[in-house]
Amino acid sequence: MKRTLGTCYYPEHWSRDVWEDDARRMVEAGLTWVRIGEFAWSRLEPQPEQYDFSWLDDAIEVLGHAGLKVVLGTPTATPPRWMLDRHPDMLATDADGRPRRFGSRRHYCFSHEGYRAECARIVTLIARRYGPNPHVAAWQTDNEYGCHDTTLSYSDAARTAFQGWLRQRYPGEGNDGDIQALNTAWGNVFWSMDYDTFDQIDLPNLTVTEPNPSHVLDFRRFSSDQVVSFNRLQADIIRAHSQAPIAHNYMGRITDFDHYRVSDDLDIATWDSYPLGFLEDRVKADDAHKRTYARQGDPDFQAFHHDLYRSVGKGRWWVMEQQPGPVNWAPWNPTPLPGMVWLWSWEAFAHGAEAVCYFRWRQAPMAQEQMHAGLLRPDSADAPGLTEARKVAREIADAPDVANRQADIALIFDYEAEWAWQIQPHGKGLSYFDLVFDTYRALRQLGLSIDILPSNADLSGYHMILAPGLMHMPDALKAAMDHSKALWVFGPRTGARDATMRTPVPLPPALPGRSLTVSHVESLRPDMPLPLEGGGAVTLYREIVEGDYEVMERLESDGPAVVGIDNLIYMCGWLDQQAMIRVLKSAATRAGLETLDLPQGVRCRDTATERFWFNHSTETREVEGREFLPLSVTRTEL
Secondary structure, eight states, X not given: OOOEEEEEOOGGGSOGGGHHHHHXXXXXXXXXXXXXXXXXXXXXXXXXXXOOOHHHHHHHHHHHHTTOEEEEEOOTTSOOHHXXXXXXXXXXXXXXXXXXXXXXXXXXXXXOHHHHHHHHHHHHHHHHHHTTOTTEEEEEOSSOTTTTTOSOOOSHHHHHHHHHHHHHHSOOSTTSOOHHHHHHHHTTTGGGOOOSSGGGOOOSOSOSSOOOHHHHHHHHHHHHHHHHHHHHHHHHHHHHHOOSOXXXXXXXXXXXXXXXXXXXXXXXXXXXXXXXXXXXXXXXXXXXXXXXXXXXXXXXXXXXHHHHXXXXXXXXXXEEEEOOSOOSSSSSOOOOOTTHHHHHHHHHHHTTOSEEEESOSBOOSSGGGTTSOOSBOTTSOBOHHHHHXXXXXHHHHTSOOOOOOOOSEEEEOOHHHHHHHHHOOSSTTOOHHHHHHHHHHHHHHTTOOEEEEOTTSOOTTOXXXXXXXXXXXXXHHHHHHHTOOSEEEEXXXXXXXXXXXXXXXXXXXXXXXXXXXXXXXXXXXXXXXXXXTTSSEEEEEEEEEEESOEEEEEBTTSSEEEEEETTEEEESEEEOHHHHHHHHHHHHHHTTOOOOOOOTTEEEEEOSSEXXXXXXXXXXXXXXXXXXXXXXXXXXXX
C-alpha cells in the first residue's frame, strides 16, 4: 500500500472564506487525508433534535473537490452542554467520588445507557448522510478513548452495569448469577467480605484500605468491556451505511482498556504520536536522558507504539496525529529540532504505517490548545512543520509501497497483565509497561526488529518469543510453548497469579515440563541494586527460584539471577539495561539471530525490502564502519 500524509482540520473553527484556500494549500503540500468532525457535536446539533449539517456538507464538498480524502469522526467525545441537562447523571465519577464536570471533553461515563442511546442516534444520522459520500474515505470512532483518565468511572450507572456484568461472568440458574461462585473466586472469606446478592456489590473505591485485588481486576475487565461495547455500537452503525474502513485513534501509554479487543470491530488502528510531550510526561527515564532527547523524543517510545498498534490493527495502522511542533500539555514543551518532524514521519513508515497525519492544520487562537503548534501559525503563515511535511511528501512519492514482514522476535504485551501489576505492584512504582518497554529498548539497542503481540497470537515462525512479567499465563500459551522450537524468554512475575488474581498451586511460573519454582520474592529499593558477577544488576524486584536448571547469570552475593532450561530462559528479577542487553544478546545468539552494538541514539528497523537507520542523536554516529549523520534517516535495500 502506498504511503500517504494527512492532517486534522476543524472547518467549524474558521471563516468559510478560507476553506478553499486551506484545501488548496493542503493538496500543494502533498497531503491526501483530512480528518474532520470529531469534536463538532454542538455545531451539528445546537439544540436537541435540531440539526445543522449544511456546514459539514459544504466542508466535505470543498475538501473532496480539491482532491482530498476525508476521515469523518463521530463527535461522541464532546457531548454538548444541553446533553447534561437532558442526562444530569451521565458524567463519569472519579475514584474519590467527584463528577468529571462539563467544560473540556470526554465528560461521559461509558456505562450510561441514556448517553449511549444519544450516541447511537447522532452516529446513525451521520452514517446515513455521509456513508454514500464518495469523499468520505474513512471513519474514526470517538476520539482517544481513555485520555484524561476517563476509562474508569465510579458512577451509579457504572455500579449498576458492573453488577449485571458480574452476573454474566459468574452465571447461575436463570439470570441471577451464582454469588457463591463469585465469593469463592474472589476469596471473600478473607476479612468476612462475602456477599449474599450481586446487588450488594459496590465499586472498588473509597474502601478503608486497599480493596480486594480480585474485585479490582474484575472491575478493570468490566471497564475495558464497556469501552469495547461502546466502540462496537458505533462501528456496527457505520458499517451498516458505509463501505469505508473504520479506525480509532489510540494514545501513548494508555492501558486502561484492551486495545486488541476494541480493534476487533475496526479495520485500522491509529494512534496519536507526540514524542516530546511523551518524553516528559510518560517515559520513565533519568534527567540526563530527558535532557539529551528533549528536542528529539525518546528513540524507542514511538517505535514501541508503532509496533504495538501494527499488531492491534492486524497489520493496518496509521499515525492519526503526529506532533508538528511544540505541544501544550506536557510539563515542559520545547520546539523539535529542525528535521525531527521529517524523521518521525519516516520512522512511522519504516514500522509499516500507511498514513501519517499531522495535528493540526492551523494552530488554534482560542481555548485549551492555543499553545499547540500546527502546520500553519494562527495567522495562516507556514509553520516549520509544514516545510518538513512537504519534504516527506516529495520523498514518499518516489518511495516503494509499504512492505511489512514478520520479524524474527515476538514480544508479548498483555493489557490484563498491566492491570494486575497496577493492582498489586508489590513495590512503589513497579510497572508491567516499564518492564516490557525496558525489554523492548534492549532488543532495539541490539539492532533487532520486533513484533509486539497479544498473548493469544499465532506465534509460529518466530525464532525468539519474550513474555516478561506476564502475570497470568493462559493455558493456550503454555501449550504453544510446549510444542514450540523457538527460544522463550520469561521474566519476573510470570504466571504469578491465576485468572482470578489468586496465587496458583503449583507455585509459579508452573511452565510445562520445566522444573522451576519461585519460592519467594522481594521488592527492592531503587538505591539497593543487587550486582551481578558479569556486570549490571538486579533492581527493583527479585525472585528466589528452586529447580533443575542451568545458572546463566549469578548475583555477586550468590544465587541465580538468570536461569535456563532447554529452550527457556528465565530472568529471576528486573535486570538493569546493562544486564538486560547482555542477557538478550546471548539469547539472540542462541536463537540464531545476528545482533549489533548500536551507539546511543541509533536504531534500525527492517521491512520486507529495506533496512532503515535512524540517528536520533545530534552527533555523527558510526556503526560497523558506516557513518550516520545527526538527526538522519538512511535507507538500504535488503
